[in-house]
Amino acid sequence: MENRSNGGFQPSEKIVYLDNAATTPCAPEALAVVVEALSGACGNPSSHYSIGYEAKEILDRARAQVAAAIHASPAEIFFTGCGSEADNWAVKGSALTKARQNKRHLITSAFEHHAVLHSMRALERMGFEVTYLPVSPEGYVRPEDLEAAIRPDTALVSIMMANNEIGTIQPIKELAEIAHKHGVWFHTDAVQAVGAIPVDVQELGVDLLSMSAHKFNGPKGVGALYCRKGVWPQNLIDGGGQESRHRAGTENVAGIAGMGAALELAVSHLEERMAHETQLRDYVIDRVLSSIPEARLNGGRAPRLPGNVNLSFPGLEGETILLDLDMHGICASTGSACNSDSLDPSHVLQSIGVPEEIGHGSMRFTFGPQNTMEEAKYLCDVLEEVIPRRRAMSCMWLQGQNTARQFSRKGEK
The missing domain is CATH 3.40.640.10 (Type I PLP-dependent aspartate aminotransferase-like (Major domain))
Incomplete structure (x- = not known):
């Protein structure tokens, strides 16, 4: 899955589909x-x-x-x-x-x-x-x-x-x-x-x-x-x-x-599917929150859909992250596919009090029964490379770190 060259990730030949909330492959x-x-x-x-x-x-x-x-x-x-x-x-x-x-x-x-x-x-x-x-x-x-x-x-x-x-x-x-x-x-x-x-x-x-x-x-x-x-x-x-x-x-x-x-x-196969997707979901949440500074989970941990991970990465635009992930063969979204053409901040994130500048850096990863732990680990590998690199180039991150830290990964202001 991972393809490294000159210390960085290169485009993946395999598609890792993590946008099952938008649509799912037909069984x-x-x-x-x-x-x-x-x-x-x-x-x-x-x-x-x-x-x-x-x-x-x-x-x-x-x-x-x-x-x-x-x-x-x-x-x-x-x-x-x-x-x-x-x-x-x-x-x-x-x-x-x-x-x-x-x-x-x-x-x-x-x-x-x-x-x-x-x-x-x-x-x-x-x-x-x-x-x-x-x-x-x-x-x-x-x-x-x-x-x-x-x-x-x-x-x-x-x-x-x-x-x-x-x-x-x-x-x-x-x-x-x-x-x-x-x-x-x-x-x-x-x-x-x-x-x-x-x-x-x-x-x-x-x-x-x-x-x-x-x-x-x-x-x-x-x-x-x-x-x-x-x-x-x-x-x-x-x-x-x-x-x-x-x-x-x-x-x-x-x-x-x-x-x-x-x-x-x-x-x-519902019980089996729920257990599988929950395992992938929790792995990604726990690893990202522990490895990427100021990353934040949007929405409570429970009760939550088994396959849903929604994370904010302050200092970045979700569309930028989306393009980077696509270069590595990962399909995800910045929110609802039904509103993907809009640049307005998510009304869902606004409704739970996420500041606009942080909401713009949010990503949704949704797992299905076809996804694997290998794919979940690959996603985290890519995020751990992409987010710090993009932040190093981001004026938003350099200027907005205090806001991000006040709005911590636990959602406490």
């Missing part, structure tokens, strides 16, 4: 199901003849697989084009449904994915009122803050199950109980959680839950929304009678088949 088992569906079941699943019935059977099987993975009923699973569509449907559809009961107040957190935040902004332009709950410095929504924010006209609470940038896992069960105590629907964006940690909708008590296939080694372009029986957000897409007349459009049969297969595979 061979899921890919095989996709190819089989594309090659065989060419009928429309709404058509009443044999090859249409064959396509419908593929949909039914995948729906049952997805439902079983989160302990739901197949009738509560509705396929979408992606996780963002599922979030939009849950948030906007619930708001429009509840508006008929004169409930026009919504609650979310300050560090949600933009699919939720931008849906909330759109609803504000339509006259809805939104409360954005603060987040603790460790990256958690406090139940007492939700309790204080709920009003008689609250229609929906939407809190993500696990943050996509810093990996902190939220107390969803407790938050949902608070919402239900006041008769309020509860939605969770579980795109980063499903397939990565145990998700049981019965245990969590949520009304709506979003997921996306490409986050758990399924194909891109397909997601799903769980709607608890009796909870019906207004349709987002109108047209035909697909998905029990709740989401129009001819179904992506092959993609849905791949989603079902991938999720079934993910949950069948």
Whole structure:
């Protein structure tokens, strides 16, 4: 893996993929199901003849697989084009449904994915009122803050199950109980959680839950929304009678088949996968914090997604580190891939109090089941060479070391 010449690292011929929070490689088992569906079941699943019935059977099987993975009923699973569509449907559809009961107040957190935040902004332009709950410095929504924010006209609470940038896992069960105590629907964006940690909708008590296939080694372009029986957000897409007349459009049969297969595979090896990714995560966190001065972990250590490492390297720009890592064959990110074209500091890091000049030097490394300890060690080797070298050339580092030291690796100011 390591390739040294003249005392420095040279570009690696092997790609080390450490951006699994952005997307994951499609599992061979899921890919095989996709190819089989594309090659065989060419009928429309709404058509009443044999090859249409064959396509419908593929949909039914995948729906049952997805439902079983989160302990739901197949009738509560509705396929979408992606996780963002599922979030939009849950948030906007619930708001429009509840508006008929004169409930026009919504609650979310300050560090949600933009699919939720931008849906909330759109609803504000339509006259809805939104409360954005603060987040603790460790990256958690406090139940007492939700309790204080709920009003008689609250229609929906939407809190993500696990943050996509810093990996902190939220107390969803407790938050949902608070919402239900006041008769309020509860939605969770579980795109980063499903397939990565145990998700049981019965245990969590949520009304709506979003997921996306490409986050758990399924194909891109397909997601799903769980709607608890009796909870019906207004349709987002109108047209035909697909998905029990709740989401129009001819179904992506092959993609849905791949989603079902991938999720079934993910949950069948979940404990093993979690243990493996946790080992890699903790190795990188412990080694970087001990070997690179003023490096800081963003978000609490626990509860945290098994594969998530989010670190700040004060004095540097994340984009610079990203380019250096790419030269060494390492794929990572400076935050959410959905906002990668923006140079603005991460709203997630801002929400937990990370100063802007430090937030700009943050990197996210996310492990998957295919990653190895050799790759984790290689990442640390490269960081231990790149960060000091870049800092030696950085005016930001020379001028800002006091700020970095005040904002220590433990997050204490």
